[in-house]
Amino acid sequence: xxxxxxxxxxxxxxxxxxxxxETSVQRAHQAGFDLIEFPLMEPAxxxxxxxxxxxxxxxLHATSSxxxxxxxxxxSDDPSIVSAGRQLLDIALDKTAEMGGLHLCGVLYGSMRxxxxxxxxxxxxxxxxxxxxxxxxxxxxxxxxSLEIVNRYESNVINTGRQALEFLKEVDREGVSxxxxxxxxxxxxxxxxxxxxxxxxxxxxxxxxESHRGxxxxxxxxxxxxxxxxxxxxxxxxxxxxxxxxxx
Ligand code: MN
Numbered sequence: 291x292x293x294x295x296x297x298x299x300x301x302x303x304x305x306x307x308x309x310x311x312e313t314s315v316q317r318a319h320q321a322g323f324d325l326i327e328f329p330l331m332e333p334a335x336x337x338x339x340x341x342x343x344x345x346x347x348x349x350l351h352a353t354s355s356x357x358x359x360x361x362x363x364x365x366s367d368d369p370s371i372v373s374a375g376r377q378l379l380d381i382a383l384d385k386t387a388e389m390g391g392l393h394l395c396g397v398l399y400g401s402m403r404x405x406x407x408x409x410x411x412x413x414x415x416x417x418x419x420x421x422x423x424x425x426x427x428x429x430x431x432x433x434x435x436s437l438e439i440v441n442r443y444e445s446n447v448i449n450t451g452r453q454a455l456e457f458l459k460e461v462d463r464e465g466v467s468x469x470x471x472x473x474x475x476x477x478x479x480x481x482x483x484x485x486x487x488x489x490x491x492x493x494x495x496x497x498x499x500e501s502h503r504g505x506x507x508x509x510x511x512x513x514x515x516x517x518x519x520x521x522x523x524x525x526x527x528x529x530x531x532x533x534x535x536x537x538x
Pocket of ligand 1: 471496532
């Protein structure tokens with residue numbers, strides 16, 4: 291089965307009221323995409339019923355993504371912050387299920403922001419334990435999870451594909467895979483070919499983004515190598531274009 295080709299909803303809108311959900315889904319469909327990815331910026335208030343109705347109406351597929359905030363960082367050493375993160379991930383997973391989403395991805399393992407120090411060993415263990423628990427819930431709902439690898443200015447837990455594979459080994463759950471993004475790879479990896487081969491069948495989700503998040507082909511990302519590697523591993527998961535509307 292060929293990859294579903296998707297588009298990040300932030301390409302179209304920065305707001306997620308019912309009308310913006312509807313417009314972004316329609317525009318993704320009109321542009322020829324198979325799938326739309328919704329960023330769950332505030333999971334508790336995400337209108338999953340509208341998303342489901344509109345996505346089904348347009349005959350599209352949907353996925354959702356999330357980057358944890360600092361006060362819900364499961365890689366923290368503070369048990370109350372870890373607990374808030376677990377709750378937020380549960381809500382995000384439930385919203386994904388309610389929407390009929392195919393996948394939950396993003397920076398699920400820690401807070402997405404600039405940190406001045408690496409995560410501690412105990413913080414990392416908190417993250418592994420929380421992802422294991424989330425993976426077990428997700429697997430009962432039939433929703434795969436993918437952990438998005440982002441650059442050093444956006445996570446202090448994992449920044450490269452190789453680190454992600456080590457983390458996945460610790461998590462040790464079938465339903466959890468690596469999510470690579472060419473924008474972040476372009477900052478952290480030596481090239482855009484080998485990390486994809488190394489991930490192999492553990493690669494479950496891909497974001498396509500230019501070095502400046504703008505029009506594809508106008509930046510410095512080596513898409514040729516990335517796509518040759520995806521072809522080499524017979525990658526069949528979603529491939530989602532991520533950029534941000536000038537309105538965002
Ligand atoms: Mn991304």
